[in-house]
Amino acid sequence: MKPITYARASSVPEAIRMAGKTAGAKYLGGGTNLIDLMREAVERPEALVDVTALATDIEATRAGGLFVGAAAKNTALAGNRIVRERYPLLARAILGGGSAQIRNMATVGGNILQRTRCTYFYDDAAHCNKRAPGTGCDAIDGFNRMHAVLGGSPACVATHPSDMCVALVALDAVVHTDGPDGTRSIPLVDLHRLPGARPDVETELRPCELITGVELPPLPFATRSTYRKVRDRASYAFALVSVAAAIDVADGAVGDVRLALGGVAPKPWRAWKAEEALRGQPATEASFRAAADAELAGATALRDNGFKIELARRTVAAVLAELAGEQA
Numbered sequence: 287m288k289p290i291t292y293a294r295a296s297s298v299p300e301a302i303r304m305a306g307k308t309a310g311a312k313y314l315g316g317g318t319n320l321i322d323l324m325r326e327a328v329e330r331p332e333a334l335v336d337v338t339a340l341a342t343d344i345e346a347t348r349a350g351g352l353f354v355g356a357a358a359k360n361t362a363l364a365g366n367r368i369v370r371e372r373y374p375l376l377a378r379a380i381l382g383g384g385s386a387q388i389r390n391m392a393t394v395g396g397n398i399l400q401r402t403r404c405t406y407f408y409d410d411a412a413h414c415n416k417r418a419p420g421t422g423c424d425a426i427d428g429f430n431r432m433h434a435v436l437g438g439s440p441a442c443v444a445t446h447p448s449d450m451c452v453a454l455v456a457l458d459a460v461v462h463t464d465g466p467d468g469t470r471s472i473p474l475v476d477l478h479r480l481p482g483a484r485p486d487v488e489t490e491l492r493p494c495e496l497i498t499g500v501e502l503p504p505l506p507f508a509t510r511s512t513y514r515k516v517r518d519r520a521s522y523a524f525a526l527v528s529v530a531a532a533i534d535v536a537d538g539a540v541g542d543v544r545l546a547l548g549g550v551a552p553k554p555w556r557a558w559k560a561e562e563a564l565r566g567q568p569a570t571e572a573s574f575r576a577a578a579d580a581e582l583a584g585a586t587a588l589r590d591n592g593f594k595i596e597l598a599r600r601t602v603a604a605v606l607a608e609l610a611g612e613q614a
Contacts, residue, residue, distance in 0.1 A: 294336040298464050298498055301337050305494040306466060308333035313496055315357060315396035318388050323401065326408050328417055338393065341498050344368070350504035356395030356497045360450065361386070363394060373502060375511035375530050379453035382515040385522050395497040397450045398461065398477070399489065402552075403524055404433070404444035415441045416485040423485075431590040432524065435598075436582075437551040442485030443588065444552055446478060447524050452548035453513055455556050456530040457502050465495030474500070478553035485552070507534035507542060510613055514605050515548070516597060525549030527598045529605045535569045535613040543606075545577075550585075550598055557581045560602065569610040571603060578602040 291308065295301035305311040311333035312320060323329035341355030344366050352368055363369060364380035380389065383397075406412040406424045413422035425433055425443050433443040451474065459474040477489050491497075511532035517523040528548035534541040543564045545557040560581035567573040578599040585595045 288330060288332075290331065291333045292336065293333070294339065296339060298340055298496060301335050301340065301496055302465055302494055304335045305333070305496070311335055311494070313337050313395075315393035316359070316391035317396075318384070318392045319396060319400040327410060328401075328408060337395075337496065347501065352502040354394055354500045354502070356393060356499050358394050360384075360389040360392045360394065360397060363450075364389065371509065373453075373457060373505075373508050373511065375508065375513045375532060376450070376453040376457065376502075378513040379449040379515075379528075379530060382513060382528075383449035394450070394500055397448055398454075398474070398497060398500070399491075400448055401488065402444035403447045405429075407444060416444060416481070416488075419484065419486045426588065429590060430588040432526070432549075433588055433591050434551050435585040435587055435591060435594050436547075436555055437480045437553065438586070439481045439483065439485070441483050442481035442552065444481075444485070445524075445549055446551065446553050448554065449513070449515060449525065449528060449548060451478075451554040452528055452546045453530040454500065454502070455554040456511075456532065456544045456546035457505060457508060458544070460501045460503070461497055462499045462501060463491065463495050464498050465492055467492060467495075469498075470495075471501075474554070475556045481552050505532065505544070508532040508544070510534075510609055511544075512605060512609060514601060516601055527594055527601050529598075529601050531602075531605045531609060533564075533569070533606055533609045533613070535610050538569055540564045540567050540569050540573070540610075545581075545602070545606075547581075547598060547602075550594055557602070559583075564606075569606075569613075571607055574603040574606040574610075575599065577606075 312331040314334045412424045515528040530546045532544045547555040560577040563577040563580040
């Protein structure tokens with residue numbers, strides 16, 4: 287049995303200091319992902335620094351947005367009045383993920399940093415560059431129905447599992463961090479890395495850097511927004527395809543739009559090409575399908591997951607049509 291130390295931090299500086307004492311230390315939030323990975327021997331930290339007592343507040347900002355402490359529970363965020371009124375797509379995304387028991391434990395910071403649920407990643411008998419760099423990727427020629435059609439590489443085609451992050455990316459969320467080098471603000475869309483040749487390096491975080499909170503800027507038209515998750519069963523299943531969307535329609539045309547996809551890429555996927563194709567266009571099904579086509583033009587199917595491309599195309603069009611119809 288590998289020895290491990292545990293310490294509970296009472297402040298952010300203390301947490302950073304504790305983590306810096308041991309190489310390979312991990313911050314522990316709700317533990318809904320990290321503890322699973324430790325049980326499977328995928329993660330083998332020598333020290334755990336408990337940060338669940340830090341930064342749990344959810345507060346409106348002076349600018350009209352929202353600041354969410356990294357240790358806030360997913361249940362608290364989904365049930366927050368401001369979230370439900372101003373950012374309903376975020377509440378729906380959180381409620382679409384995991385079970386009630388998991389949401390009661392999981393923290394916002396931990397949700398952002400959760401690792402892929404690729405079965406090859408969890409199987410220590412399989413070749414996985416994300417778990418063991420340089421060993422290969424069995425998913426590429428294996429059973430890859432759940433894997434990426436956008437943003438993958440010859441080294442990794444695993445998908446990012448978070449529902450919450452898809453909504454946050456669509457909302458232009460900014461992640462606030464603190465660490466040995468001081469504080470930083472990182473757009474969430476830039477936090478997660480595509481695999482390239484180093485799928486084991488998943489984020490832009492530096493050693494011992496701790497997520498302290500997430501900030502949502504004001505986005506007035508996000509009051510008309512939604513999150514749709516397509517999955518194999520009605521609950522406790524990861525997305526085959528998910529869509530987070532907010533759209534502003536005036537006089538039958540798209541004034542502005544936010545769109546992100548889940549279940550299709552190694553990171554929460556901001557649909558920049560689709561957004562660009564939509565602005566100023568008629569709010570019609572034809573426009574919505576053309577925008578989806580623009581985003582998915584670079585999609586690459588593996589043996590078992592080609593259906594995701596058409597599924598994503600139809601889901602994007604359906605979600606946008608639903609939101610445009612509400613504003614007509």
